[in-house]
Amino acid sequence: MIRKAADIRLKALPVTANMEHLYYYEGPCRFGKGESLEVGYDRLSNAQIAKAMVDRLHRWAPANVDVLEPVMINRTDNWDNPEEQWERLAKVVPEADVIVAHPRIGTDDLFIEMIERFDKPVLYSPDGICGIAETAAIRNKPGKKHVVYANRSWEQLAARLSAFRAAKVIRSTNFLLATRFGNTTSFSSVDSFNNYDLITARLGVHFRFINAHELLDQMSPAVEGGNHTTPGRVTPDLTEEDMAEVKKLADELMAGADEVEVSREYLENSLIAYVTVRKNLDLKDCNAFSIPCPDVCSTRRMNEQKITFCLTHSLMAEQGIPSTCEFDVCGGLSEQALIAVSGHSPYLGNSYPVRVRDGKVDIRLAAPEELEKLGKDPENLYYIAHSIAHRRMPDPNSNAPYALRHFAQDQGFGAIIRYDWNRDAGTPVTLCRFSPDGSRILIARGVVEGGAAYRTQGCGGPIIVRVPNADDLCDKQCSFGMHLPLVYGDYTKELKTMADILGIEAVMSV
Amino acid sequence: MQKEREALEQILSAKARSGRCIEEIRQSAPLTREFVRSRIASFVLIRYFLEGEDVSGLSFDQIAERSIAVTAGISREMVRALDTSKDCMGSTSLMAKKVLLFRQIEKQLDIELPAMPSAMIETLDDLGDLVFDELRKQGRVG
Structure with a gap:
């Protein structure tokens, strides 16, 4: 099953701690008059406060957060700490991703013990005095790093719940990687992850592999005796149902395009590649994909089968599934981060500052009028291009206008979607990329300036983004890599919070 | 002085009257759910x-809010707007009003209401x- 980012929900467990006084008295930290100091008052008052906190959590929890049944832990002014409570908590805490805690004076130590026992991330409720003391105590505990936040408002707590969910999405990512040679780098993306064990340890991501030849073999109907690369084995080859889906998608894509400059036959070939990849993701319970370009291209099999994987990456991105060319696994996880914080569909491409030569902008394949328009104000422009644009940049739930063109310039195969970025001029964007060792994430923002080369074939069709400081971004980008995935909207704050939760450094270029 | 005497x-x-x-x-036996509901409702409204x-x-x-509004001489909206936490634990005047009422019922009927319910x-x-x-748990409904 493909478990998309949108399917992943965060489970938040509200835990309130209560102090019950066994005698009538007042003093430092016990306030009240008359009946409110009587034995029995605390018991009922504690329940009111607990319920109010849980009600607010339900109101503020983002849509993809489940609030579990609340738990109350209690003590009296005998300073008891019954083991029975921990046994009760041990039954429910494992299901939770994060605890939303509301302590009372005299119960902070119980929460510290809770964190020591269960090591779950904790968000302190802003009701009361918001958990500053407890957070400082826990963060300075020797020997272990616990994830804990005090929150000054429910808005802040809700934003952190979203960031925790985004972190869970990252940790729930299973990549399916199609390889020809080694499994860490390809001949194009030398800047991808360089140590999968480290990425798994640091970010919780898992990697599964499929041989590129076996994948290509599955793009035709099953043959007697099995495929060449897997003789005698039953493999998920192309079925009649797959072809029915291919034809349906081809009808839809051609009918919806403003312009069609690829043959039906070659469009279907590209869609066969898409359904085969998607089927393998489903069979292997993966939710992200990457395949190298030059490594597989040089087998000549893509030329023979008249396919590229560009349309696969486009259609996956539309569905909120990270899918990258050039075996840019790091770029794929960066797409996942953007999907997780925004719910939008990402785009990825070669990213670098627009060159200005002799006072004129230099953009590959751009038309003269495009160069003239962009040349009027060329400062801080960034070029981002691969032929994997899609229809869902502005709205992940509906298709924007597009054209169908082809990647291969000589033979016309390799269906691609071209998108006219000029439609979205002025739209804010967020860009990000994990570092190759997974220890940092680059986070940047910009605004769509426009696009270029809409009418061309091949790899390209750039989006041009104006960033606050192209020199700063490029300098920082040199520690992260070439591709800077992006989504529409400003999600820089959310990404930064997610990075903090993942325990990695956020490098900002905003 | 006159106003204070009247208030008292x-x-x-x-x-x-609530007593x-x-x-x-x-004093009633057997007790029915409807009877207890009506007496408790009267108790609350009088108090x-x-x-x-x-x-x-x-x-x-909302009934408790209206009571605060009536006794403080302000609107219900004002009660809601002003009733932020009265202590560092997050308890409010509304909560205190309810708990004090519950405690009166507990003491006068010699019962213990379950806290979270x-x-x-x-x-x-x-x-x-x-x-x-x-009351039924204590075998007092007859």
Whole structure:
């Protein structure tokens, strides 16, 4: 099953701690008059406060957060700490991703013990005095790093719940990687992850592999005796149902395009590649994909089968599934981060500052009028291009206008979607990329300036983004890599919070 | 001085009349759920100085808010706006008002209301049901 980012929900467990006084008295930290100091008052008052906190959590929890049944832990002014409570908590805490805690004076130590026992991330409720003391105590505990936040408002707590969910999405990512040679780098993306064990340890991501030849073999109907690369084995080859889906998608894509400059036959070939990849993701319970370009291209099999994987990456991105060319696994996880914080569909491409030569902008394949328009104000422009644009940049739930063109310039195969970025001029964007060792994430923002080369074939069709400081971004980008995935909207704050939760450094270029 | 004396008389009268509601519960047998509900409802409205007011359709919290509004001489909206936490634990005047009422019922009927269910009551009838269930547990409904 493909478990998309949108399917992943965060489970938040509200835990309130209560102090019950066994005698009538007042003093430092016990306030009240008359009946409110009587034995029995605390018991009922504690329940009111607990319920109010849980009600607010339900109101503020983002849509993809489940609030579990609340738990109350209690003590009296005998300073008891019954083991029975921990046994009760041990039954429910494992299901939770994060605890939303509301302590009372005299119960902070119980929460510290809770964190020591269960090591779950904790968000302190802003009701009361918001958990500053407890957070400082826990963060300075020797020997272990616990994830804990005090929150000054429910808005802040809700934003952190979203960031925790985004972190869970990252940790729930299973990549399916199609390889020809080694499994860490390809001949194009030398800047991808360089140590999968480290990425798994640091970010919780898992990697599964499929041989590129076996994948290509599955793009035709099953043959007697099995495929060449897997003789005698039953493999998920192309079925009649797959072809029915291919034809349906081809009808839809051609009918919806403003312009069609690829043959039906070659469009279907590209869609066969898409359904085969998607089927393998489903069979292997993966939710992200990457395949190298030059490594597989040089087998000549893509030329023979008249396919590229560009349309696969486009259609996956539309569905909120990270899918990258050039075996840019790091770029794929960066797409996942953007999907997780925004719910939008990402785009990825070669990213670098627009060159200005002799006072004129230099953009590959751009038309003269495009160069003239962009040349009027060329400062801080960034070029981002691969032929994997899609229809869902502005709205992940509906298709924007597009054209169908082809990647291969000589033979016309390799269906691609071209998108006219000029439609979205002025739209804010967020860009990000994990570092190759997974220890940092680059986070940047910009605004769509426009696009270029809409009418061309091949790899390209750039989006041009104006960033606050192209020199700063490029300098920082040199520690992260070439591709800077992006989504529409400003999600820089959310990404930064997610990075903090993942325990990695956020490098900002905003 | 005159106003203070009148206020004190009002409080004492409310105490006496509400006490009679509880006494009726104590003296009646067998007890029915409907009877307990009606006596508790009367008890609450008297204690909250809302006797004779139409509270149908109001939640328990809204009734308590109206009581604060009446006694403080301000609107319900003002009560909501002003009733932020009165201590560093997050408890509010509204919570205190409810708990003090519950404690009166507990003491006068010699029962212990379950804590979280008491926090979750939505209506006057919910409170009446909670009281009836505790009396039944003690074998006092007859």
